[in-house]
Amino acid sequence: MEDNLRQKANERRKRVNDLPAFDIRVVIFTALHDPEHESLERHLVNIGAQKLKTDTFLRGDYWCFKNATGELIGVFIKCLHGAGNGLAGIEAMRVFPVFPADLVAFCGIGGSLDPQTSPLGSVVVSKKVIWQGFDKIYIDPNQPLHEKMREKDHFIYVLNGPLSDALDDFIHSKKHGRPNYTPLDSNPDLRVRWAEGVTNWKKTERSKVKEDVEFFDPDRITRDWDVPVKRGDVLSWEYVLNSRARRVRILAATKTFAAVEMESGAITRALDYTLNVGGASKYLSVRGISDLCSQKTDDIFREIGSDAAAGFLVSFLFSTLTTQLIGGR
Known part of the structure; x- marks a missing residue:
């Protein structure tokens, strides 16, 4: 048994050693194959990236491309084929020891906590990820949210300064x-x-979320074919938020949250465990807004949000991510 495990571990290391000598290593997680994973692969192909091989143990794919300065970036893409911090944490703990990364990202869809500033189809790029405790807040619906939040110790993971500044410059350029x-x-x-x-x-679904889309012009998306991007704090918790009243209470109590999702908390925690304390400062959550945390919206915004998130992340990796930015190897 022990010999068999040792043999498998050696085989895994050999497969990684067979890869090119990358200047920069990136790990990207998605939850859904369609549309998140497919959108990411499509945008990688658009910049000339090559798929090197599939890792049958980690069940993910290795890609590579040269960035704008000619450095070789290696990307491991892991589709979770499901949602949730539990699944994301387990898979992250498997990936990071095998393929240590200079940057880790989640690329996919998320829910908006502020529909006016983060409308359907737009992209939220994390400043920091906050995880823990919110799933227990609503056991007593009469308990004031802000008081319960003050009782909780949350895991807070802040993107490091150079990467955060580079993202701001990229967005505003x-x-x-x-x-x-x-x-x-x-x-x-x-x-x-x-x-x-x-x-x-517009014909069938808009009326279901009319309170949140008063100033939302969906025709602008298909007229200009681009969507707004903003930085904001990302709330990661354990279940689907589909109550407008709860969403409003969260935003009123926190002010800074822009999006909600279900994977980043555990991925950042796994980064700290497997690399070093502070490793989570190299983590980035890129979320295309597919719903408003209330009534279900049409799946078309899952496609648009996934594409927008993937397009933004791949463009940033190609044009801006350099060895100088990550501090060299």
Whole structure:
């Protein structure tokens, strides 16, 4: 038994050693194969990235591409095929010892905690990730939210200064199109489907979230083919938030949260465990807004949000991520 485990460990290390000598290593997690993983792969292909091989043990794929300065970036993409911090933490603990990363990101969809500043289809890029305790707040719906929150010790993971500053500069520059916006994929078939989907949403779904979309113009997405990007704090917890009243209470009590999701808390925790304390400062959550944490919205915003998040992250990796930014190897 012990010999068998040792043999498997050696085989895993050998597979990684067979990879090229990357200047920068990146791990990217997605939860859903369709549309998150597919969107990410599509945007990697768009910049000329090559898929090297599949790791059958980690059940993920190795990709590589040269950034704008000619440095070789190696990317391991791990699709969780499911949602939740439990699953994300387990898989992260398997990945990081095998493929230590200079940057770790989650790329996918999330819910908006502030529909006016983070509307459907837009992208939220984390300043910090906050995890723990929120799933227990609502056992007593009469308990004031802010008082319960003060009783909780939350795990707070802040993106390190150089990476955070580089993201701000990238968002507010023209490197990826108009400042503060990120473009959607130019594939004409995708754009036709998205335009039809937005039109159908207006006819059948908009009324379900009318209180939150008063100032939302979905036609702007399909007219300009780009979406707004903002930095904000990301709340990671344990279940789907589908109550507008609860969402409003969270935002009123915290002010800084922009998006909610279910994976980043455990991934950042795993980074600290497997690399070193402070390792989570190299973690980035990129979330395309697919719902408003209330009534279910049409799946077309899952596609648009996934594409926008993937487009933003891949553009940032290609144009801005360098060995100098991550402190060298």
